[in-house]
Amino acid sequence: MRVTVECYGASSRWCGSDAITLDLPDGATGNAALDALADRYPDFAARRDCVAIASGDAITSPTAPLFDGDVIALIPPVSAG
Amino acid sequence: MRVTVECYGASSRWCGSDAITLDLPDGATGNAALDALADRYPDFAARRDCVAIASGDAITSPTAPLFDGDVIALIPPVSAG
Amino acid sequence: MTDLRSLPRLRDGALNLGDWLTEPQPATAGALNVFAGTVRNTHEGNAVSGMTYHAHRGLAEARLREIEAAAEARFKVSARVAHAVGKLEIGEISVIVVIRGGHRAEGFEACRWTIDTIKQAVPIWKEEHYVDGNARFLEGVPIQPVESP
Amino acid sequence: MTDLRSLPRLRDGALNLGDWLTEPQPATAGALNVFAGTVRNTHEGNAVSGMTYHAHRGLAEARLREIEAAAEARFKVSARVAHAVGKLEIGEISVIVVIRGGHRAEGFEACRWTIDTIKQAVPIWKEEHYVDGNARFLEGVPIQPVESP
Numbered sequence: 001m002r003v004t005v006e007c008y009g010a011s012s013r014w015c016g017s018d019a020i021t022l023d024l025p026d027g028a029t030g031n032a033a034l035d036a037l038a039d040r041y042p043d044f045a046a047r048r049d050c051v052a053i054a055s056g057d058a059i060t061s062p063t064a065p066l067f068d069g070d071v072i073a074l075i076p077p078v079s080a081g
Numbered sequence: 082m083r084v085t086v087e088c089y090g091a092s093s094r095w096c097g098s099d100a101i102t103l104d105l106p107d108g109a110t111g112n113a114a115l116d117a118l119a120d121r122y123p124d125f126a127a128r129r130d131c132v133a134i135a136s137g138d139a140i141t142s143p144t145a146p147l148f149d150g151d152v153i154a155l156i157p158p159v160s161a162g
Numbered sequence: 163m164t165d166l167r168s169l170p171r172l173r174d175g176a177l178n179l180g181d182w183l184t185e186p187q188p189a190t191a192g193a194l195n196v197f198a199g200t201v202r203n204t205h206e207g208n209a210v211s212g213m214t215y216h217a218h219r220g221l222a223e224a225r226l227r228e229i230e231a232a233a234e235a236r237f238k239v240s241a242r243v244a245h246a247v248g249k250l251e252i253g254e255i256s257v258i259v260v261i262r263g264g265h266r267a268e269g270f271e272a273c274r275w276t277i278d279t280i281k282q283a284v285p286i287w288k289e290e291h292y293v294d295g296n297a298r299f300l301e302g303v304p305i306q307p308v309e310s311p
Numbered sequence: 312m313t314d315l316r317s318l319p320r321l322r323d324g325a326l327n328l329g330d331w332l333t334e335p336q337p338a339t340a341g342a343l344n345v346f347a348g349t350v351r352n353t354h355e356g357n358a359v360s361g362m363t364y365h366a367h368r369g370l371a372e373a374r375l376r377e378i379e380a381a382a383e384a385r386f387k388v389s390a391r392v393a394h395a396v397g398k399l400e401i402g403e404i405s406v407i408v409v410i411r412g413g414h415r416a417e418g419f420e421a422c423r424w425t426i427d428t429i430k431q432a433v434p435i436w437k438e439e440h441y442v443d444g445n446a447r448f449l450e451g452v453p454i455q456p457v458e459s460p
Contacts, residue, residue: 079430090299159284
């Protein structure tokens, strides 16, 4: 299945792009997507554990399964204010 | 000597007037003026120890001597804000 | 952008918040803290219709300026304070504190210290008016000196 | 007197403080606390020329509203928050918190809790621009949930 990852804040620098397409096995979770990104981008791998995943307008659990065509967002550590 | 006492806030209620003239012996202090008021006004006597004295735009010590013609102000407990 | 330093800090009638927010934010400052006190419609279970603020004008003006300077020295911020005198309606503003400083920690601390100090060191007295037509001076605290930094 | 509830909390460009102070003070409230964050001209010794705020717009808008509601429930106050997105100059306002409540103690507490929560629970990222032409995203904190009351 194919999943689109939108890279917010500094995660776009770590991954070198604002959006990345991943081909993942059926039933893969958010964690599997993060693993795939960490394999591909060393700068992301160093920060992987501080990054959350959002879907739509909510933070989602990294253990939840993804589905073909899903769009998820990388939420790196925030600095609002 | 003669001293004028201006009564601010609730002290005007305790003394029944906004301003009081006191005849005091030469060399009398602020404390002596407060004593004279306490003798005359029972409602003031009950609050005497919570009242400060101002002269001009400053709080003054109750142990400082007064002089003929002085104007002092009674500063009862404050409730600014 | 008005320089507020020359204005009296004691004002006749309700304060207007916008009047005290006209100064520019210093380029070194990251935080703006504002506190305003307003007249409430109840106090200790009594229905309140308004409040009259009485002051020893000369001493109150001097004390408000002294508090401003002490807040600036103590917290390394810019401080502005103002207090109303006279009759105010429910919801109107009686006191304003504006703090402009480096970070939010000292901004909050300076703002809280300044309003707390105003309440105990400035010769102003609240006369509360009730819906039933009565009025009384509120109990206060013996006036305190402004603690130097 | 504008009702601000229907406005987006995430705004393009610098915030204007007056826009967020138009609501009337509730008759039961005695305290108005305001915090605004502004862009500083230095950070960790570097000369800063401006700041770009990036956001996950949908989630940020939802989180700002969630924080407003949580502050109101937790502290029994009225709360309004707003945050800027885009490029801001030195001195401009990036975030505003307005708390209207009964007494100053809960006003200060609610205002501090709200800005602290915004900083750790809203998906917004600061990209700092330096006078030397460089820019970088600031380090942040892993996004936290909004604690319910």
